[in-house]
Amino acid sequence: MSLPATESPKSAESAVILTGDRPTGPLHLGHFVGSLRNRIDYQHTYKQFIMLADAQALTDNMDDTNKVHRNVVEVALDYLAVGIDPAKSTILIQSQIPELAELTFYYLNLVTVARLERNPTVKEEIRLRGFERDIPAGFLTYPASQAADITAFKAALVPVGEDQIPMIEQTNEIVRRFNRTAGRDVLVEAKALVPEIGRLPGIDGKAKMSKSLGNTINLGATADEIRAAVKQVYTDPLHLRVQDPGHLEGNVAFLYLDAFDQDKAGLAEMKAHYVRGGLGDSLVKARLEACLQDLLAPIRARREELAKDKSHVMQILKEGTAKAREVAAQTADEVKAALGLSYF
Amino acid sequence: MSLPATESPKSAESAVILTGDRPTGPLHLGHFVGSLRNRIDYQHTYKQFIMLADAQALTDNMDDTNKVHRNVVEVALDYLAVGIDPAKSTILIQSQIPELAELTFYYLNLVTVARLERNPTVKEEIRLRGFERDIPAGFLTYPASQAADITAFKAALVPVGEDQIPMIEQTNEIVRRFNRTAGRDVLVEAKALVPEIGRLPGIDGKAKMSKSLGNTINLGATADEIRAAVKQVYTDPLHLRVQDPGHLEGNVAFLYLDAFDQDKAGLAEMKAHYVRGGLGDSLVKARLEACLQDLLAPIRARREELAKDKSHVMQILKEGTAKAREVAAQTADEVKAALGLSYF
Numbered sequence: 001m002s003l004p005a006t007e008s009p010k011s012a013e014s015a016v017i018l019t020g021d022r023p024t025g026p027l028h029l030g031h032f033v034g035s036l037r038n039r040i041d042y043q044h045t046y047k048q049f050i051m052l053a054d055a056q057a058l059t060d061n062m063d064d065t066n067k068v069h070r071n072v073v074e075v076a077l078d079y080l081a082v083g084i085d086p087a088k089s090t091i092l093i094q095s096q097i098p099e100l101a102e103l104t105f106y107y108l109n110l111v112t113v114a115r116l117e118r119n120p121t122v123k124e125e126i127r128l129r130g131f132e133r134d135i136p137a138g139f140l141t142y143p144a145s146q147a148a149d150i151t152a153f154k155a156a157l158v159p160v161g162e163d164q165i166p167m168i169e170q171t172n173e174i175v176r177r178f179n180r181t182a183g184r185d186v187l188v189e190a191k192a193l194v195p196e197i198g199r200l201p202g203i204d205g206k207a208k209m210s211k212s213l214g215n216t217i218n219l220g221a222t223a224d225e226i227r228a229a230v231k232q233v234y235t236d237p238l239h240l241r242v243q244d245p246g247h248l249e250g251n252v253a254f255l256y257l258d259a260f261d262q263d264k265a266g267l268a269e270m271k272a273h274y275v276r277g278g279l280g281d282s283l284v285k286a287r288l289e290a291c292l293q294d295l296l297a298p299i300r301a302r303r304e305e306l307a308k309d310k311s312h313v314m315q316i317l318k319e320g321t322a323k324a325r326e327v328a329a330q331t332a333d334e335v336k337a338a339l340g341l342s343y344f
Numbered sequence: 345m346s347l348p349a350t351e352s353p354k355s356a357e358s359a360v361i362l363t364g365d366r367p368t369g370p371l372h373l374g375h376f377v378g379s380l381r382n383r384i385d386y387q388h389t390y391k392q393f394i395m396l397a398d399a400q401a402l403t404d405n406m407d408d409t410n411k412v413h414r415n416v417v418e419v420a421l422d423y424l425a426v427g428i429d430p431a432k433s434t435i436l437i438q439s440q441i442p443e444l445a446e447l448t449f450y451y452l453n454l455v456t457v458a459r460l461e462r463n464p465t466v467k468e469e470i471r472l473r474g475f476e477r478d479i480p481a482g483f484l485t486y487p488a489s490q491a492a493d494i495t496a497f498k499a500a501l502v503p504v505g506e507d508q509i510p511m512i513e514q515t516n517e518i519v520r521r522f523n524r525t526a527g528r529d530v531l532v533e534a535k536a537l538v539p540e541i542g543r544l545p546g547i548d549g550k551a552k553m554s555k556s557l558g559n560t561i562n563l564g565a566t567a568d569e570i571r572a573a574v575k576q577v578y579t580d581p582l583h584l585r586v587q588d589p590g591h592l593e594g595n596v597a598f599l600y601l602d603a604f605d606q607d608k609a610g611l612a613e614m615k616a617h618y619v620r621g622g623l624g625d626s627l628v629k630a631r632l633e634a635c636l637q638d639l640l641a642p643i644r645a646r647r648e649e650l651a652k653d654k655s656h657v658m659q660i661l662k663e664g665t666a667k668a669r670e671v672a673a674q675t676a677d678e679v680k681a682a683l684g685l686s687y688f
Contacts, residue, residue, distance in 0.1 A: 055449065066684055068684060069684030098446045102445040108480065109403055109406050109481075113484050114478060133456070136456055137484075138454075140457050340413030341413070343662075344440070
């Protein structure tokens with residue numbers, strides 16, 4: 001997406017952006033296209049906080065807390081490998097900032113149960129997870145936690161998918177209600193930043209690339225894994241013989257090439273050839289594989305290098321978290337002061 | 345209530361007891377009988393934490409946060425005036441211990457929305473406050489917050505009224521579920537300690553002495569206020585003439601004398617006279633007034649003395665809170681470690 005021309009990279013006044021991931025598994029090409037690639041740009045323009053949302057991940061992973069713990073360092077490795085620069089972006093671990101839980105606690109007083117139950121994102125996720133009446137309270141209330149994360153850093157921008165816009169609206173309702181209660185603007189409203197390129201489909205052509213659907217290509221995939229995945233990429237089921245005309249709609253090989261191939265002219269030529277017939281899937285897939293191998297080889301190499309010294313990665317997370325905590329603690333102090341909860 | 349003979353006052357092993365108040369108004373005789381008097385005993389036997397639950401008070405006082413702030417020091421003055429000794433009891437301010445919010449945050453994952461909605465205490469309080477569907481989320485979820493308060497200090501005993509027993513049960517459900525998740529006993533189950541003498545009726549004979557019903561005698565009441573209140577005390581509406589037999593049932597003057605008069609023999613004699621007739625209400629009330637003036641005069645004097653140096657009171661709260669925070673932070677660390685949320 002294009003950035004406003006008025007933002008200067010070095011400006012101390014640059015807007016705060018909050019983004020992050022639930023550390024429940026390795027990141028994949030879907031994350032790369034949907035968020036990571038943008039974050040590499042954002043870090044030059046905005047004051048970017050990237051949150052490893054381990055506490056939020058527990059809301060539906062209390063039965064596998066090890067998975068969450070383990071993936072914190074794995075996701076951090078993915079971040080660093082793709083080019084997120086800890087000197088430019090502040091990477092933080094959510095659970096290590098108690099002030100985020102504190103803010104959540106107070107925001108729970110500013111939202112009704114009925115309002116949370118009406119939240120379309122929460123409703124959909126409750127349906128997807130099959131919770132029905134046995135919704136953990138922490139799951140129903142996670143919009144308050146998300147409001148805490150966003151407001152703790154006074155984020156003005158939050159990159160989200162279209163389906164997450166109601167979460168930002170919920171945050172802003174809490175912000176407005178808090179500021180009204182406080183009688184002054186303590187908290188900042190946030191804007192959803194919806195990227196132009198949305199979701200990458202899975203290799204099987206399913207709408208979404210997702211770990212749970214098993215249709216991903218991970219950022220740390222080996223050359224063999226990439227090769228095997230590309231072989232499985234869904235193309236045009238009607239394109240049975242080389243000489244037949246092929247279709248581009250829903251053709252994952254071409255969708256991926258659109259997302260990753262830098263040689264737009266060459267790609268346009270290949271598409272035309274495919275559509276008029278005479279081009280086999282194997283050549284398209286060969287081009288896609290070359291493209292993905294080129295993209296992922298340096299990421300994998302950096303990831304392997306970084307993984308040799310995980311204590312260094314943890315040190316980066318420790319420093320980022322400490323820096324982020326200062327900001328969040330300042331906000332929590334302001335919030336508590338506005339609620340009359342300052343004494344000493 | 346009688347204390348178990350096996351507990352030694354000086355034992356480092358003595359059980360932890362957690363008690364406290366929502367600082368929404370001055371404490372009154374109902375608090376004195378229902379809790380304060382017991383706490384003065386408990387502090388010699390147990391490791392007692394007394395919490396000023398300002399954060400919990402906000403769940404239904406977001407429209408008057410000043411009231412909560414103001415009453416923190418007022419309730420602390422009441423504590424010190426009745427004889428709670430900060431060298432023996434740890435007095436703490438809830439909002440100043442972020443670890444309590446942190447524990448609440450994680451416990452929310454261990455209780456379902458349906459379970460919270462079934463909690464009889466919560467149900468009744470929602471009804472009393474007329475919330476209907478517009479229940480603040482913080483109100484529905486406050487059993488998780490109460491579980492945080494109790495478990496943070498590893499309290500084995502929690503003095504509560506009969507109606508609060510479901511809250512302790514809810515805490516213990518969370519404790520068991522957490523320990524099962526952790527695979528070891530990190531948290532401690534608590535026992536409700538229901539005092540033998542329960543609630544003191546209001547001066548108007550209503551079931552409960554309560555600020556909102558305007559039927560209280562405050563601990564800091566002046567001699568004139570006590571005199572005026574005793575005049576209004578509800579007696580026997582059928583006892584119209586001095587020579588008529590009087591009734592003791594529901595007779596607030598005698599209920600108060602039962603609670604406060606140390607001269608049990610003299611009181612028994614007066615009761616007999618009243619029942620057989622020939623004793624006017626004015627004499628009963630004179631005895632009650634003398635009794636209450638004797639009880640409250642030294643409390644009022646100590647309260648006035650302490651109120652001259654509120655910064656000293658705040659220093660006591662600061663030290664108590666710091667001491668309590670160390671304990672709560674230790675528990676929060678254990679809880680987070682058990683959930684795999686330790687990294688550095």
